[in-house]
Amino acid sequence: MNIVTTVNSLDPSDGGVPECVQAMYMHLAKTGVDVEIVTGRTHPDAPVLEPTHPNVTTTYATARSHIRRHAELWEALSRRLDATRPDLVHDHGLWLPSNIISAVETHRRGVPHVVSPHGMLEPWAIQHRGWKKKAAWYGYQRSILERADVLHATAPMESQNLRDFGLSGPMAVIPNGVPLPDTWKQEPSSGERRQALFLSRIHPKKGLPNLIEAWSRVQPDGWDLIIAGPDENDHRQEVAALVEEHGLGDVVSFPGPVRGEDKWALYRESDLFVLPTHSENFGVVVAEALASGIPALTTTGAPWSILEEEDCGWWVETTVEALETALSDAASRSDSERLAMGQRGRALVEEQFSWEHVAAELRAVCEWILGDVPRPDCVRFDD
Template sequence: MKILQVIHSADPARGGPIEGVRNVAHRMAELGCETELVTLDDPASSWLGQLTQKVHALGPSRGNYGLNGRMVSWLDQHARGYDFVIVNGLWQYHSFATWRVLARTGQPYAVFTHGMLDPWFKRTYPLKHFKKWLYWPWAEYRVLRDAAAVLFTCEDERLLARESFRLYKAREQVVSFGTRTPPADGAALAVRFLDAHPALWGNRVLLFLGRIQEKKGCDLLIDAFADVAEQALDLHLVMAGPDQTGWMAALRAQAALRGVDHRVHWVGMLQGDEKWGAFHAAEAFVLPSHQENFGIAVAEALGCGLPVLISDKVNIWREVQDAGAGLVAEDTVDGTRALLERWLALHPADRQRMSLAASRLFKKSFTVEAMADSLLQVIRQHAREKQP
């Protein structure tokens, strides 16, 4: 079976859906399914050589929307050579271009919304939402309406998607989502990470890993950490991730103003062993997001046996709470402070039980194997025989 994943960008530094796309492609290959990607990236991008999947990079494209006439012509020529097409994400040209071609040919496709219909965006950016309304009826609405399946990673995401636009029609399906099982040599990786950041040796570490951007609640975390810093003088906070919007300077100034800048460590984007080392060097993972449909980093933390301290806007919070794999609170400074205070108040034995629960939850619900099996069910349900 041959699958085409359509995505705006495959650049690992951009974060978002690409990590899940790459993970499931590896697992699909083990099951005998070939996955290729078509993107709006510039084919001269140096990072393309680091990817193991075949990538058809059709850029450069124009603007944030990614307008690119080559996408339609490429799909016209090649889409019939694939057994199924999966579109990742909305609001950029790759989804509309796919609809333009496949709605005409009748070839079935699925759409992963990846949280992009969450009503948080409507409340937080009303002007942007109004602009989206202007082209929703003739673009994204049709992309979803004509898809064989519109895929959500949990029930909360599916229900929230219905609240963004009154004009909404989709064949909704909830599928498993997950990530690769972390490396087994966690202790050695932790040592390597600490050696690279020696100021952390001998201290307790809380880890944030994700894009440095508003929706992740980074500012809430800085303030909450400052509020509890005197309760545990050996507690340090690692902020790992790319600064996509230039916000880091303001956040560092915020930490300095609160007097905790020497205990907040900005380590940039982590990949591979360095990322896994950070997970294993930490005692808990913290993500106070205002909006998160799933959160690959949450699943990765659980896979490392790391308790997760998350907001109730991370859409898998119910699963985490029910499993006893972490703590949950509102996405406010008070809520984030409560997460940290509750964590610090736990007895070491309770933290250990939470760690074991995190590992169990990962193996039960968030492995890439479960994701691939779930996605293959969708593909087999909707794929048509290719015409000669």
């Protein structure tokens, strides 16, 4: 099987989509699929999360000008589609020129087209810069999604949100995967202090003002709060001002972006993961925290009801009061109770959210599109 995938960028600073694309195609390639990624890059030496597997190749459009880079991307995709004649094209994201280019070129050639919106039609996301997205929706984005052979949602909640936009075609519900670190938290924390961790983009969508307000009300004795991740639109300054306003400067810290082994070590050193988000199509950091053996606390803005179903965390409304109650409960648990919750979370990720499992399901969907196998259980229609 030969797949061409299109994505606006593989720059690690662009958040979860580049990380997802890198991991997805590394593991899909391991199943014997040949993959070519066509993407943009701000200049030839710009950082990228490029899959390193012999079955994966990457073609870059590298012009510094946005307009010229998009023109290069169009030319590159057209050349690669003519050269490789792929079985299908998988596009990532919405609203961007790369999505238009992918849709036009696949439609023109009659190549099957799969689209992963990556949460970009979630209620909070669609309201952010809403008038621009409304114009784009009626101008081109709706027709792209209606013509797609399959839409890929990462959770039933995202699938329903896509259905609410009137999209009735086949929908593959496949979670994002998470790498399983070889080392995870298997002993209770020692010493006098405990640590709660937020690790994600510092962005208004993530609900950090609510977390700071809830933390100021609980002020759990002997606990520190780490807020790690890249700053977007100077939101860190706003959050830091709230920290100072509530007198929490001694217990709240901002270490900045954390990646690689430093990231996994930070998970293991923590006793609780907190994501107070307003909206996530998946929330891969929740899965990473569970894979690291620590319980997670997130909101109904993320599709993680399984936290409570499997007793490995808390899933609460997106309000200060709900966060306050959950934080108080989490901090009052014994070290051994929190550790047991984390161990259940680790087992859950091993069973349902490994990249090997995700790659197998995605390959089955592609084979179904090509008529090679019966419809997988993860593909659903709007009945």
